[in-house]
Amino acid sequence: MAPSLPPKPPHAHRAALAFLSLALLFFFLLYLSLTPSPLPSPPPSSRNAPADSLSDPHRLFLSLSPGANASIAGHLRALTLRPHLAGTPSAAHAASYVLVHLRSAGLRTLVADYYPLLSYPASASLALLRPDGALLRPLSLAEPADPEAAAVPPYHAYSPSGAAMAPGVYINYGREEDYRALDRLGVDVKGCVVIVRRGGGYRGAVVVRAAARGAVAVLMFKAADRGGVERGTVLLGGVGDPLTPGWAAPAADEGGGERLDADEEEVRRRFPKIPSMPVAEAVAMEILRTLGGPPMPPAWRDKLPLVEESGVGPGPTLINLTYQEDKKLAKIQNVFGVIRGSEEPDRYVILGNHRDAWTFGAVDPNSGTAALLDVARRYGSLLRSGWRPRRTIILCSWDAEEFGMIGSTEWVEQNLGKLTSKAVTYLNVDCAVQGDGFFAGATPQLDKLLLQVTKQIQDPDLEGRTVYDSWVASNEGISKIERLARADSDFSAFLHHAGVPSVDLYYGEAFAGYHTAFDSYKWMIEHGDPSFHRHVAIAELWGLLGLRLADDPVLPFDYLSYSSQLHEYAATLITLLDGGRSVHPLNASVDELTAAIREVLEEGKKLQVVETSEEFAALRIRAFNDRLMLAERGFLEAEGLRGKQRFKHMVYSPPEDSESKMLFFPGIADAISRAGKHAGKGTQLGVHHEIWRVARAIRRVAATLRGELI
C-alpha cells in the first residue's frame, strides 16, 4: 500500500521526455486558443458542492479528489510503519519521505536543521513497598498496548531524574479545588508521591502545582486507558528549545551558535523540580487499592475500578520510584515545499503540520502529514496546468512539536523579521483526523473565509451535505469557531510571538489512544477514518483556504468579526470586575476599532471594482492588503506578558494560570488571578495596568487598519 518513491528518469530518457513535454505544451496551447477559459475546465467533481463562485484553478484543485483517499492512505501507511520520535534515526526516514514527495509533486524543497535540547528516558523503576520498607511487589512501567516495545517507553519529556521512597496520596485531577478538598480531609501531600489522573490541564502545570505543595514525585494515569499509556512533555514557560530562548537553535551539536548553559536559571525554570512518570491505569489502581487514610470523595472514584472503602492516603504502603533522564542535543529537521508567488513573491501564505510522533503517529500528527502531501500533489497539478499563485505558498513539515513546538518555534525565531513583515496567514493542521465531527479554530478576521470554504466542501460522512451544514447542525445553528489561546500546537510561535493570523483544523474531539501505542494505522482504518474521506475533506479545506489567501487580489480578511468578539470579551470582563468602570478604556478602544473597520470595509468595496488598468491600481491594492495583514501585529506588546516575554499577543496568548476560565486577554486574566490570591491595592492596579495594555494594543490595530500614525 505504501506509495513507492517515484523513479528518477534515466538520462537516456531525458530527450524523449523533453519531446513529450513540448508536444503536450503544444496541444495545451492549441486547446487554450480554442476555449474561452484560461484553464482546462475540471471534470465535475462527484463529491464536492457546487463551486460556482470559485475561479478555474480553485475548481481544478477540488476536482482532484477522486482517488485522493487511496493516496492519502498510502502516505499514512508509509509514515506509520515505525515510531518516529524526534531526534531518533527513524525520524530521519519520515523527514526524507516527506521531502521526496514534496519534490515529486513539483515543489521547490528546503530543509532546516537544528540541534535543540531534547529529553529521553534512560531508565526507570517502580515498586510498592510494605510500611516497613519490604518489597510488596514491583510495578510495571511498560505499556500493555505495545508488547513488542517498539515505541519509546512511556515517559515525560524534561522530567528531571530523581528517586523517591514515600507514601502515596491520590489527588484526583490535581487541580486547586482538589487540593482544597484534601485540606478539608486533613491530608497534606508534603513529602509524598502523588497519584493523579489526567484531566487537570497541561501535565507540566499539574506537576508544578504538586511540587509547590511539597510532593516529591508524580505518577500520572488516564482513566479507562484500555492498555495505552500517555507520553507527553512537561516543558514549562512557553514553547521552543530551552537552551536558545528567543533565537534559533544552532544547526550543529557543537560550535557554530549560542546556547545557554543547562544550569542557568533561565533554563532551569523550564523544567519541573520533581520527577513525574505516566503509568497505566491498572498500575495506578494497584497503588490506590493499598491506600488508607480518609475515604475518597465519591466523585474521585468516578469511572475508576475502585471500591467504596478506598482511601486517599497517605500510605500506609510506600512507593519506590526512580527515574533517570537522558537529556541531550539531538538533530531535528523542518522540511519545506515552496511555490513562489508570481505577483507578490514576498507575501507568504504558510501551511504547516508537524511530523514527529511519540509512537506511530497515525492520528498525531501524520493524518495531517498525509493530508499535507495531498495538498502538495494537488498544488503540483495546478502548477503543471500553468497556474502560479499570486503570493508565495510555503508548506511546512515541523519536527519536535511533541517536546514543546520546538521545530516551528526555532524557525519562527530565525525568521522573525521576515515573518512579521511578510506573513499573511499561518494555517495549521496537527491531528487531521482523530474521530468524527469538524472542528476549527481561527483568529476572528478569518471566520468569514472559513465559513465560505466549509460551504464548498462535501461532508465526508453524509452524502449531499457540506462540511458547513454538518458543522452548523452539530453546534445548534452556530458554527463554533474556537480561539487559539492554547500553546499546544505549531500555531503558537506564529500567533503568540509573531502576530500572524492563524487557523487550526481537525476532525474529532478527542481520542483514547492519544500519545500511546494505539495511535497506529490499524486504529485509523478500524475506527478513525476507514475510507479516508475525512482526511480528504481536511486536505480540501486546508488547500482551498491556502489558495484563497494566496490568490485573492484583496485579502479575504473580515475584521468586523474581530471587533464583535472583542466587544463580547469586554462584556464578560465587566461581569468579573467592579461593575465595569475600569473596563472603560477597553470599550472605548473597541469602539474606535469598529469605526476603523467600517471605513476599511468601504474602502475595500471600492477596491474590488478598481480596474487593473487604472494608474497604480496594483499598488493601491497591495497597500490596502498590507494594512489588513499587519493589523494583527498591533495586538503584540514588545515586552510581552509578565514573566513570559515571548508570548506577546495581548488577546490570544495562553494565560499563566492553566485553570483560568478566561481564554482571552491573558495579561488581564493573570492579573485577576494574582489579585484573587493576594488581595491588596497593588494587585488591583496590576489589573488596571493590564486593561490599559490591551486597550492600547487595540488602538494600534485600529490605526494600522486606517493606515495612519497615532
Ligand SMILES: *[C@@H]1O[C@H](CO)[C@@H](O)[C@H](O)[C@H]1NC(C)=O
Ligand atoms: C528502590 O528501587 C531501587 C531501584 O530499583 C532499588 O535500588 C532500591 O533498593 C529500592 N529500595 C527498596 C527499599 O526496595
Ligand SMILES: *[C@@H]1O[C@H](CO)[C@@H](O)[C@H](O)[C@H]1NC(C)=O
Ligand atoms: C476510497 O473511497 C472509495 C469510495 O468511497 C472506497 O471504495 C475505497 O475503499 C476508499 N479507499 C480507501 C483506501 O479507503
